[in-house]
Amino acid sequence: MTNTPLLKVDHAGIRFGGLKAVSDVNMELKEGELVGLIGPNGAGKTTFFNLLTGVYVPTEGSIQLDGKKLNGFAPYKITKMGISRTFQNIRLFSDLSVLDNVKIAYHSLAKHSILSSILRLPPHFSGEKEMEEKAIEFLKIFKLEGVMDEQAKNLPYGQQRRLEIARALAANPRLLLLDEPAAGMNPQETEELMNLIALIREKFKLTILLIEHDMNLVMGVCERIYVLDHGQLIADGTPEQIRNNPKVIEAYLGEEVS
Template sequence: MKNTTPLLKVDSVGIQFGGLKAVSGVNIELFEGELAGLIGPNGAGKTTFFNLLTGVYVPTEGSISLSGEKLKNLAPYKITKKGISRTFQNIRLFGELSVIDNVKVAYHSLSRHTIAESIFRLPRHFSGESEMEEKALEFLKIFKLDGYKEEKAKNLPYGQQRRLEIARALAAQPKLLLLDEPAAGMNPQETRDLMELIGFIRKKFNLTVLLIEHDMPLVMGVCERIYVLDHGQLIASGSPEEVRSNPKVIEAYLGEEVS
């Protein structure tokens, strides 16, 4: 029986910068295990909305709840611990760190050993580090990056850097994974491979996924439900078929049918 309580509930959320309403009155519900898309023209407010979900920005109106718990005014690292993890439109890796260390960084936020235990090199520090190494390697294997584990992240090809960023986001053990244009800059084959991988990890880790993507055939092909933003407001939501034929969506995309 499907859980009727949403994992993520966004209730009339908005944010204003000076006199500009970047996002206004947005209502979204995501259920456990759902794969949903957030689309809209450039400047529609999609990344701003992700920043509201992750605590980068604090809403000036409305509320955001994860598993029934309010997130407003929580720092980004606390929201990560609550179960929301993300990638970015522009890849943000630690370029000088190794591939495996980039993934281990995410585990440190969940580490059970204390700073003092690390400073004095106590036994729990070493056992914790060993556990993080093993878990990080497991994720690298899933993303077929284990052969590059000691390589500097900046030396990876672009498509593999995208995979590494997603692996790092997963290492934080999220309930909700936010992907900001994960296929940006990829060629068609890399895009197909990535979306198959997203479907796989969603099932394997029982994840809820919300993705921003400009590749309309891709979004329409993988998402069960789609939300559409335009000028910071939600103008449509529903199945791919419903969104594709919605007059407001067609108008927002300059009269070109979304296909």
């Protein structure tokens, strides 16, 4: 890791009419870090992810990836610049196969032209073959190669979550945003997810920002944690510091943070 932040958020925020959904957020992530973002329901965590990925444009402040300002870029351009994400509610192409769901992510990075695909020229076929081989390798990492021809909608919930992460990784990000990846998982699936997050971070040398309500997962894998409440950051620090922070305990109104 270098001292230069990969992600730098400087006084960023967004208002909808007179409502400040996120306000004056400052955040830095260094390359290779695994950082958590926690807070009560409605704190603005997913809205903040939408700011990072171009779904919303900040009405105040700036967001930079590796020194490049992201404000105003469309989501697909931000994906190409190196930020990929999963969603709180799973968003797969449910009627497509598991393999095709991952291949779709590779198409954003395809080297062959649209014209070669329309005319079915050799670069199209060689490009498609390369993408399929890479997609299968990803499915092996996530232990999904055995169901690659199944429709995504037919997978058990835990496998759908893994498939969504695999698809996000296939876009070749430098920064991976995980929005409540353990939502709806049982304790065994959550433990497996913890191990998987640690594995992909190490294998792909990724920087990861993780939104999660499962405090065992957050405290178990994250090096640092930011806490958002009513659209504002109220604390940041190590898991131990966050666990014992009175502001965090108060913001959760009795919710368990240990």
